[in-house]
Amino acid sequence: MSYDTILAEYPLPPSVKEEIKEELEKIKVKKSVAKKIVDYCYKAYLSNLLEPGEAVGIVAAQSIGEPGTQMTMRTFHYAGVAELNVTLGLPRLIEILDVRKNPSTPMMTIRLLSEYAKEREKAREVANRIEATYLKDVAEIEVDLKETIITIKPDFEALRRKDLSIGELRDKIEKIIKKNAELIEINGKFIVKVSKESYKLLMDVFEELRELVVMGIKEIRRVIIRKEGEEYVLYTEGSSLKKVMKIKGVDFTRTITNDIYEIYEVLGIEAARAAIIKEAIETLEEQGLEVDVRHIMLVADVMTADGELRQIGRHGVAGEKQSILARAAFEMTVNNLLDAALKGEVDNLKGITENIIIGQPIKLGTGDVELIAKLGVRR
Amino acid sequence: MRLQDHILVPKHEILKEEEVEKLLKLLGVSKEQLPKIKVTDPIVKEIGAKAGDIIKITRKSPTAGVSIFYRFVVE
Incomplete structure (x- = not known):
């Protein structure tokens, strides 16, 4: 008996379906009971969804910002056992969100094809081809x-x-x-x-x-060979995804760099989104901070929504806000107001910041509701 | 060498004409309101999509297992 047919009727996410199925198989219930359980689960799922209009951006900002205060301000640490120098903590997080074109410590993790990954000698051979x-x-x-x-x-x-x-x-x-x-x-x-x-x-x-x-490759200053499980992996100081991909013996499908802009150029916007999430989560986790991926995913989605990488900040997301007042409230107040005045821009007061500035209710929660009433003629 | 085989790249496919209409109706938006992807994007070039197409992206998601995303190809 399979529970798949019951689950197929519900628009639940695959991971949730998987979990329900696992639990159902453990208790082995009749179809009718299973249906009731799934129905109950679906209701619980719906009540846990975010409501339309929920201010997810602010929640994400706070959820990343608060742990951010506990991060080390200046770290230039050695990652793991390797002798590689890697920027971590707050400076690294800022680097990720600012989409720096040249991160302060570019690094690659290069995995090898199976015929080169098993022996140190073979791995050394590939390393020689890469290291400048x-x-x-x-x-x-x-x-x-x-x-x-x-x-x-x-x-x-x-x-x-x-x-x-x-x-x-x-x-x-x-x-x-x-x-x-x-x-x-x-x-x-x-x-x-x-x-x-x-x-x-x-x-x-x-x-x-x-x-x-x-x-070798000019950009790669140093290569370190390390054994991970069954295979040898190369770690590099310096990064050039495009050139390393073409080296014989490199398994390019599993080769990554910590330079997000480079990933964007070589592998496209979707890979860049995945890289932002991965790098940000790793940076936070390394500091012992737990931030829900959903917040990071939202940030990554905003950064990549236009098809090109936009930084969070005045040259990117915050600088492209429609409202003049919202932009002025963020950074470079005078310049923003002056430019807007010169161009004769109009602020439609649709956002949050501008409405707070002028003391109006914001369009969120109760402020988002408008009253529609039919006015009858009074006798 | 296919860039799509890279672990960071999710599955990209061009949405068929009839599916496009169905999708836009379901979401209640116009094409331009979807998130965008450039024609110059390496993966777009690889699958041979043109400006005006909609690309269906099937991502592996840590929360939902699999999540589907759409991008509108722009110049």
């Missing part, structure tokens, strides 16, 4: 001012560890200096000779060589 390796990491660079040459002594041990051949290194160096200098190879050393005798040019080439990325 500079020329100065694999070679010694010296400038000889007298001869106006630069000598590059490759460190063969480092090259072997990075699995990089001398030929590849040579190609990379040649590519960057091709206009300004020529490359000569003498018994295992590279000598870079600038095209004209100029100290400025020499130093410019030297700087370029120092910053040359010979392997």
Whole structure:
């Protein structure tokens, strides 16, 4: 006997249906009794729904704001066991809601395809492909001012560890200096000779060589390999979802970054919404604060409603309010009033803030009800 | 490589003509009043939706299990 047919008649959310079904199967009742139970559950569900017109925004604001007062103001902590530096607490929450284009500590969690995830050696191989390796990491660079040459002594041990051949290194160096200098190879050393005798040019080439990325992704400064359960996972300092996705061995479907704007650009608005919720909840939970997801979901929905990421604040949600008075009450009062006056804007007094300012009842609760009466002619 | 396979991306599908009318009637709104999504959105490009379409998004929700959301494709 299945209770699904009974449940199918009710427009309950799938998770609630699942729960009811589980309980029904435990007690194993007749169909008629089951129907009564489900009916009762449905009534309880309806009475727990929010009423239309409920001020959910204010409730969400308070529910996030109050725990926010208990958050650490300045934290620059180490997350988990890894040696990675991650912004946490209030600064991180502000970063999420402000949709900063460059978070202060960008970080990625990279999961690998099964053939690379099981052995440390294989994981190391992928990590090498991702982590930025500079020329100065694999070679010694010296400038000889007298001869106006630069000598590059490759460190063969480092090259072997990075699995990089001398030929590849040579190609990379040649590519960057091709206009300004020529490359000569003498018994295992590279000598870079600038095209004209100029100290400025020499130093410019030297700087370029120092910053040359010979392997990996420029944005990823460091990669840490950690074992999680059965598989090895890579954690990175720095983030570039687009480039990492294309690296061989990376399981891109399970690779994420903490840079929400990057997720928005690469995976779209819905992924950004999911990321906002995930990051905000994780930040709050890490601080030991319990905030209902519904509040965070509401915030994420508002931020993504227009199809593009909008921050909470004067350049986003709060700055796009229709009412002049509401905008002026939030931030930059004088500027807002002045601009509105210049443009000849009209405030229709439909919102909450503006009605409070001028001392009228607000359109919420009892204030939302209007009296409609038929006026009969008095005799 | 399909971006839709990513764990953060919920299922997106273009709503059929007849379903659009049914939906708008049920919700009592016009297309423009729905939440929006840009034509330049990577997922919109991937499923080949055009401006004016409505996209049905089936999200996994921590509260409701599964929740359905609609977005109107705009320029």
